[in-house]
Amino acid sequence: MAQYAILIYAHDSAHAPDATAEELETCDEHSDELAANGSMLAAYALTPRDMATSVRADAITDGPFLDSKEVVAGFYVIEAPDLDAALAIARTNPVVRDGGGVEVRPVHSSYLNPAAS
């Protein structure tokens, strides 16, 4: 088995600070599915682009690092036997049918502070 990170690219994140359970329903359903079948190891939903701050050597600016139509709305790490299996899982993300897409990257290494949770 290998680990793959899946980066979610969407026009914006659905996870606004005041998002209702209803607004997050599709995302949560998908997340529950992957958690239930054991393929997901960790997941992070990010707040919308308005909450982002970018840091460069010469300046701190408001907004996402890249000025583009899509932003990284969240990411999660899955375990899969090979790339085809990982792509099959990635393809089921609802964002793929909703104008966005996902990027799949093999994980090199990871660290998680045992105190964090």
Place this chain on the structure above:
Amino acid sequence: MKAAAAGTAVTDAAKVEAAVADAHRREWTAVLASTVRVTRDLDLAEECVQDAYAAALRGWPAAGVPGNPAAWLTTTARRRAIDAIRHDAVLRSRLPLLLVPDGEPGEPAANAEAAAAEAAAASLSEALPDERLRLIFICCHPALGQEAQLALTLRLVCGMGVPDIARAFLVSEPTMAARITRAKKKISVARIPYRIPPAAELAERLGAALAVVYLLFTAGHTAPSGPSLVRADLVQQAMHLAQMLRELMPGSLDVRGLRALLLVTDARRATRTDADGRLLRLSEQDRSQWDSAALAEAHEEIVGCLRAGPPGRYVLQAAIASLYAAAPSYDQTDWPQIVELYDRLLEVWPSPVVALNRAVPLAMAEGPQAALAEVDRLNADGRLSGYQYLHAIRADLLARIGRADEAADAYRQALALTANEAERAFLMVQIKN
């Protein structure tokens, strides 16, 4: 070299060289594919197979060409692989091993001897169709960029040398070597599996593989730049790949259609330019010089495909090309039927390029004015504004209805977008007229 002892007596050097070249052309893919099963590492397998061919060149003059060259080469390559794995385990690349599903043993060397013996039986190409398909599908995996797919396919499936591939794509040798290395690294790190895609994905993945073969052919058929119109080595490799896929997947109409398309197109190769390399229009070509055996073979294949089921993109393209070729002269071409086939092609492949190509028979069936309206519509759409053939076709239509100044402008636009010298020369003559 025990296997060689069974071969014929001492052979002269030229004969051996021809035998090795023949084995390279016919058996490289099978030998490499079955060596990969032992090494689970594309680089090492490639090296061992290269060594095996070199050993054949050295050993066969004295020992004779073995009765089954493929089995000899495979056994030799696999033995080298086993040695390399045993002796150089530490030195070998630290990249993860290729993922070989279907219960492949964890210790690759363990079964290798048995596997080598099994491979030595019968002719490899007949015994191991799946092995070659695995190799084709891994090289054409959509997770690899198309340039990488083309390069890897030529290197691994066709056994073409890196310098030749670099020359074919007009890049430097280090650039091409780096491109191939990067692709192999991705296969290994991202764990692209070495297998035939499952039924649910097969159509899509086969489409990617066929696209690679078609692109190689078109890159060779109209070399994108340079002095000569045709790059024969690429055409030959594409034909070889199409033939191989035809053997390995005889049930696929797309595979059969693609091979027929390449056959028809290549059958006209000799007449596409005149003795000075000047580009000739279809209407100017000497039909008696076309390869009638290839045309007949393609025709039979197309008829078989059309009877077998609903035709896809390649079968329809082949049918169109074949219908063009079937007419005794350009003027006697069955234009309305060609337009009809284009309509069906547009249904399965709604591409602006197809719509543009349809304008050519449309001009013959319904007159240049009707075709010009179509081309102008496509031009306004903007997606093909950088496509030289749109401007060339538009220019030709304008010239035919007497709008000479506009025609010259359109030819100039086409010229500005064209890098192939035979095509440039053709366009310059048109502007002067």
